[in-house]
Amino acid sequence: MSERSEAGGAGSRPLTEDRSEEADGGTRTRRPRTAAAITAAVLFTAVGVVLALTTPWNPLPGDVPGGRVRPDPALDFSPAEIARSRAFDSAINPPAYAGLVVGLLVILALGLSPLGARLIGLVTGRVRRRFLRVVIASAALATLLRVVGLPFDIWGESVLRRYGLSTQTWPEWLLDQLRSLGVSWVITTIALLLLYAVVRRFPRYWWTGAAAGGFVLVVLVSFIYPIAVEPVFNKFHSLPQGQLRSDLLAMARRDGVPVKDVLVADASRRTTSLNAYVSGFGSTRRIVLYDTLLKSPRPQVESIVAHELGHAKRDDVLYGTLVGALGIAGAMCLLYLLMTSPWLLRRAGVAPTGPPGEPREPGERERGGAADPRSIALVLALVAAGTQLGAPVQNLVSRRIEARADAHALNLTRDPSTFVSMQHELSVRNISDLKPDALEYLLWMTHPSGPDRIAMARNWARMHHVPEPPPLRRAP
Numbered sequence: 446m447s448e449r450s451e452a453g454g455a456g457s458r459p460l461t462e463d464r465s466e467e468a469d470g471g472t473r474t475r476r477p478r479t480a481a482a483i484t485a486a487v488l489f490t491a492v493g494v495v496l497a498l499t500t501p502w503n504p505l506p507g508d509v510p511g512g513r514v515r516p517d518p519a520l521d522f523s524p525a526e527i528a529r530s531r532a533f534d535s536a537i538n539p540p541a542y543a544g545l546v547v548g549l550l551v552i553l554a555l556g557l558s559p560l561g562a563r564l565i566g567l568v569t570g571r572v573r574r575r576f577l578r579v580v581i582a583s584a585a586l587a588t589l590l591r592v593v594g595l596p597f598d599i600w601g602e603s604v605l606r607r608y609g610l611s612t613q614t615w616p617e618w619l620l621d622q623l624r625s626l627g628v629s630w631v632i633t634t635i636a637l638l639l640l641y642a643v644v645r646r647f648p649r650y651w652w653t654g655a656a657a658g659g660f661v662l663v664v665l666v667s668f669i670y671p672i673a674v675e676p677v678f679n680k681f682h683s684l685p686q687g688q689l690r691s692d693l694l695a696m697a698r699r700d701g702v703p704v705k706d707v708l709v710a711d712a713s714r715r716t717t718s719l720n721a722y723v724s725g726f727g728s729t730r731r732i733v734l735y736d737t738l739l740k741s742p743r744p745q746v747e748s749i750v751a752h753e754l755g756h757a758k759r760d761d762v763l764y765g766t767l768v769g770a771l772g773i774a775g776a777m778c779l780l781y782l783l784m785t786s787p788w789l790l791r792r793a794g795v796a797p798t799g800p801p802g803e804p805r806e807p808g809e810r811e812r813g814g815a816a817d818p819r820s821i822a823l824v825l826a827l828v829a830a831g832t833q834l835g836a837p838v839q840n841l842v843s844r845r846i847e848a849r850a851d852a853h854a855l856n857l858t859r860d861p862s863t864f865v866s867m868q869h870e871l872s873v874r875n876i877s878d879l880k881p882d883a884l885e886y887l888l889w890m891t892h893p894s895g896p897d898r899i900a901m902a903r904n905w906a907r908m909h910h911v912p913e914p915p916p917l918r919r920a921p
């Protein structure tokens with residue numbers, strides 16, 4: 446990556462191709478912008494092609510004798526269970542939607558108006574060191590956004606409490622909020638420090654460094670997350686010796702998935718809900734069970750672990766990490782295009798050419814525009830908008846991958862009846878949404894709904910000539 450080779454520019458070229466480039470820009474910034482736009486297009490196309498080709502769009506291929514079973518909550522859930530799920534849904538939706546909308550509106554208002562730049566100017570006014578200004582600005586914005594979201598989080602937590610899903614005291618809950626603020630602040634600050642270092646050093650080609658750095662950072666965070674972040678929130682211990690442990694490890698061996706250990710998280714100090722997950726990859730990959738799950742009958746726990754083995758066998762975490770990292774790399778190119786738009790910078794209250802007369806620090810080539818730490822609000826606003834736009838695609842793909850892990854569990858245990866009773870138990874205990882609407886699927890649903898998963902088990906049974914699990918409720 447050479448900055449210098451481009452430095453001369455072709456001053457005689459007409460400026461008609463890109464009117465957003467003004468006096469200081471012109472052809473000097475047009476070439477890197479074109480390259481960034483092409484790279485973004487290539488990376489996003491690559492992500493699209495990979496997702497289109499590798500997502501298990503049909504996790505249970507083949508004909509189902511007698512036709513496919515449609516999801517129907519009334520088959521397995523009592524009217525009282527359905528009513529409770531509906532009531533919880535209408536109680537939890539207002540804080541969830543309001544928190545999402547208000548959080549987005551606040552960061553967009555800060556980033557797309559001079560408000561954010563002024564706020565950062567205010568809190569970093571007396572600070573001279575650039576990196577400290579990034580650290581303080583990042584802390585100030587992270588804290589502000591958390592404070593804005595707090596009333597909605599308290600509202601949501603009080604709903605969980607009313608429905609018996611939360612086991613925390615308010616002080617414990619608040620401590621959790623501080624921990625999560627700390628974790629997100631550390632990750633955001635490291636990312637911003639790296640970004641602003643690259644922007645200052647390579648004012649016209651920082652998208653290359655940001656794309657590569659973003660890719661590496663996503664992979665690194667996903668790898669160290671289980672050992673660096675998860676212990677901040679939970680304590681883990683090995684599943685103790687006994688029948689359950691030896692059965693689970695035997696099942697993993699039978700499945701050809703090398704699992705050294707199964708971990709138990711002390712989730713019960715926070716929640717009554719049931720869950721299990723796989724995180725990390727390579728040497729940090731681990732299967733974790735919530736301790737709330739251990740009271741369930743052994744075949745049901747096996748059914749859950751068989752699903753997690755499906756993720757482990759396919760390396761779903763690594764796959765998701767690599768595709769996500771590729772998407773982040775593309776997003777960084779897009780960020781460059783937006784952050785070099787004088788129009789957007791002026792909207793955000795940042796001078797595109799920087800304050801005049803300020804001396805440069807060693808190694809620094811640029812201090813205005815995107816290199817000005819006061820543009821952090823704009824960066825965070827664009828990242829928030831991008832994350833929100835990407836969520837529906839992520840959820841769509843995640844639901845298919847989850848369904849594939851379900852198919853794996855059914856193939857491994859060949860016990861659709863236990864699968865159905867476990868899914869019923871999960872939905873009831875977690876008060877899951879039994880009939881999510883289109884918007885809920887789009888925004889929140891990373892997994893198929895309980896009735897979706899139960900219908901799949903019945904389809905699997907029909908296809909494999911195993912007795913079809915009867916409805917858990919007799920038809921009225």
Ligand SMILES: [Zn+2]
Nearest residue numbers: 752756847850
């Ligand atoms: Zn899963």
